[in-house]
Amino acid sequence: MEEVASRMIREAARIRRLVNASAPVMRLPTEVLAEVFMLCAHSSWDAWDVTKPPRIPGSDLRSMSRYRWLRLTHVCQQWREVALDNPKLWTDVETADPDLVQILIERSKTQPLTIWIGGMRRSMPPVLWAPLFLVVPRIRTIDLHIGYPHDLGSPTFEMRPRQVFSELRSLKIDSLWDIVLSLPPLLLPPFEFPALRHLSATRTCWFLHSHLYRSKDWG
């Protein structure tokens, strides 16, 4: 009985694919469909007035909103394949969920990345940065909103080998707290930004070195 039921499910899926394939929208060239997806992915998330946004475990409100367009990839197999074959769709990394970060990095293949990290989470998990450090040369933009004073003072950034953000054009660091009492290690050696065009720091205390802060040798 189980085998019969399984066969019926597969047959039903095949019939649904046939029905979908006969729809006018399916006659759109793949390139056009991919372009439509791009427009959807980069439109204001307010436009996505859906009652059930895709469930992204561990994600904050922003990333859930940001990735509402993912519902497009759940419509049918063809749409999903078009989306997965289009690396530019996956270049905006706007989540603090390490699993999703990993997925986005993989699906964007070699495309330049835009990183937006922040929100009201208590802290950025160190594991979040691990996959990003592996693709440093691909990162074009970093927009960092620090939700916890020690987010940038953690061992995540210390004891690392030389890292050259060779394509980074814009780096913004903004603390949601009154001020972050540590020098953002991301801005110091071994990190280098030879192509940086735009640097913005808000409520971050640049001249304080983290070890000085820890030793309370200030004030």
Add this chain to the structure above:
Amino acid sequence: MNGIGDWRPLFESLREMTKLEILTLEDAYPLPGNYKDIKSMLDPLVRIPLLRTLRIQLHSVGVGTALLLQNLCFPGDAAVHLGEQIVPDMDYRQHEHLEPLPFEDVSCLLNALEARLSGRGTDGLPPHPPVLALSVSWVEDSVVEIARWPTAMSLHWSNEENVFAPARPDSQCFSLRWPNGSPTIYASLGSLDFAPSLHHVQSLFISLPYSDDEWPIQERTVMFLQVFEELRLVQRVLVTGMASAPALKALCCAYGPAQTRILPSLQHLHLYGYRFDDRKANGDLIDEERRQGYDLLKAALTDRAQIGVPVHTLELSGCRGLESTMVEEPKGFVTEVIWDGSGCVDSRVIV
């Protein structure tokens, strides 16, 4: 350097960012521990050769800002916006209680500003273009905003932006809180070496807060004489509010060894929001008091005509307490009177 930290990491990071075009720091660097001994600590300076915009916003502009200005080297035509962070939730009374800068901090900041204003510190990079438009305005009792532009521009009131001088990408703007309120501002401003960078200014905008009882008109007049005496090419002046009376006094005041008048090239004088009845705003107006404001204007125009530096065009807009004769009569001293029709207290229609 002892104290709470070392600035060098910041500057060393910036030194490596040779392609940097925009640098924005908002509340990003409180004071180091022993800042009073710091002048220019880097040799050579940190060169940022492609910088187009430097924006610094702090709760209190002071030595930290001076340090940056003294140690950074960037093109003279870069837009610079330097000012206090306005806390959205803080009401005006709380702003009033913000700590003023100590004088020694002001001195340090003035030195850095002076270098920037006079075009030093570009170290082989494109020099400062001549400043053709200058705005000096007191946005609060103790906050002065200095803005300058390398392009000749007419300053007009913009209802949409609620400003006279719209923000432009080529502007350099410094907004500073001065110690002990406005009575000491003139002394500090007078010590600024405006002259070298401002010889070419053609358009000048001056504004004062509308209420400042502790700052006698005579002191404000002296300040205008000191600050603006070197601006010999200014053709257009726009003066607003409480700045009008001391400005008019200064315009007809014999000054310096040669007993000349300031702004000798002035041709177009625009008074905005001048209250001809200002002295009796809370009581019954009497004609003599209303005439006091007008007499200042008339004295300035006639004096300059007699001394050979006449004003050609008088423009009045947004004024209060005007009588129709006050618009008619100046036509005897100036070539043209432009009036927006506001503020007339009598019923006579002027054509």
